[in-house]
Amino acid sequence: DQQVKQNSPSLSVQEGRISILNCDYTNSMFDYFLWYKKYPAEGPTFLISISSIKDKNEDGRFTVFLNKSAKHLSLHIVPSQPGDSAVYFCAASATGGGADGLTFGKGTHLIIQP
Amino acid sequence: DSGVTQTPKHLITATGQRVTLRCSPRSGDLSVYWYQQSLDQGLQFLIQYYNGEERAKGNILERFSAQQFPDLHSELNLSSLELGDSALYFCASTYGTTNTGELFFGEGSRLTVL
Numbered sequence: 001d002q003q004v005k006q007n008s009p010s011l012s013v014q015e016g017r018i019s020i021l022n023c024d025y026t027n028s029m030f031d032y033f034l035w036y037k038k039y040p041a042e043g044p045t046f047l048i049s050i051s052s053i054k055d056k057n058e059d060g061r062f063t064v065f066l067n068k069s070a071k072h073l074s075l076h077i078v079p080s081q082p083g084d085s086a087v088y089f090c091a092a093s094a095t096g097g098g099a100d101g102l103t104f105g106k107g108t109h110l111i112i113q114p
Numbered sequence: 115d116s117g118v119t120q121t122p123k124h125l126i127t128a129t130g131q132r133v134t135l136r137c138s139p140r141s142g143d144l145s146v147y148w149y150q151q152s153l154d155q156g157l158q159f160l161i162q163y164y165n166g167e168e169r170a171k172g173n174i175l176e177r178f179s180a181q182q183f184p185d186l187h188s189e190l191n192l193s194s195l196e197l198g199d200s201a202l203y204f205c206a207s208t209y210g211t212t213n214t215g216e217l218f219f220g221e222g223s224r225l226t227v228l
Contacts, residue, residue: 004156032214043116043204043219044157051214089156095214101147101159101172102217 003027004092006105014113019077021108023090026071030092034102035064035075038087047088048075077110085112117141120205120220128228132193135223139186139207145169146188147208147217148180152201163188164211192225200227 005024013019023033031052036044050057050064050073057064063076077084087109091102117140127133139146148160150173159172163182174180177195182188192199202224206217 002156006156034216036219041221043118043206043221044217045116045219046216049214049216091157093214101149101162101170102157103159104149104157106154106156 001026002105003030004090004103004105006088006090006108008108009106010109010111012111012113013080015082016079019075019080019084019110019112021075021077021088021090021110023073023075023105024071025073025092027092027094027103028071029094030103032093032095033064033066033073034091034093035062036089036091036104038089038107044089080110080112082112082114085110116218116220118205118207118218118220120203120223122223123221124224124226126226126228127195129195129197131195131227132191133195133225135190135192135203135205135225137188137190137205137207137220139188139205140218143207143209143218144186145208145211146182146186147206148174148188148190149204149206149219150201151204151222152198157204160190169211195227197227200225 034049035047038044087107090105119138149157160174162170206219
C-alpha cells in the first residue's frame with residue numbers, strides 16, 4: 001500500500017517555465033514532508049521541507065505547498081532550468097511516531113526542455 | 115559529495131548467495147538508515163540504527179540483517195539471495211533520531227542477482 005503517491009512518473013517542462021510536481025499521501029499521521037532530488041548515479045539530496053503547521057515554504061526558486069485537508073503537497077520550481085532535470089522524490093514522516101524512517105514516493109522524472 | 119560512503123558500488127552475484135554492503139556515515143552522524151530502491155519503485159525503508167542500537171524496522175526481509183559497529187559504520191547483510199533482491203541499496207545518515215532532519219544519502223550499492 002503506497003502511503004505516499006507521485007502519480008506522474010515523468011514531466012516535461014520548457015526551460016524558463018514553471019514546473020509543478022505533485023504528491024499525495026494517505027497516512028493522517030504524517031506531519032513532516034520533504035522533497036529530494038536525484039541525479040543518475042548519485043544518491044538523493046535534500047531539497048526543501050515543510051512542517052504540517054505551515055502551508056507554504058519557499059527557498060529561492062523552490063516552493064512547497066501543503067494542503068492538509070486534501071492530503072496533497074506540490075513542489076513548484078520557477079523558473080525551471082536545465083540543471084533541474086532529475087528525479088524528484090516526495091517523502092513524509094510521522095514525527096510523533098518515533099524514528100521509523102521517511103516514507104518515499106516512487107519519484108517523478110522532471111525533464112527540462114531547452 | 116554527501117560525506118556518506120558506500121561500498122561496493124556494484125555487485126553481481128548468483129541466487130542463493132550472501133553479500134555484505136558497507137556504509138560509512140558522515141562524520142559526527144549517529145543514525146544510519148538503509149533503503150532499497152527496486153525497479154520502478156520508490157525508496158523502501160529497511161532499517162535504522164542509532165549509535166549502535168537498532169532504532170526502527172521497516173520492510174526488511176528476514177533474510178536480511180544489519181548492524182552498526184562502535185565506529186558507527188554499518189553493514190547490511192543479504193542472504194539466500196533471490197532475483198527479486200536485485201536493486202539499488204542506499205545508506206543515509208543523520209545526526210539525531212527524529213524525522214525532521216534531512217538525510218544525507220550515499221551513492222548507493224547496485225546489486226544484481228543472476
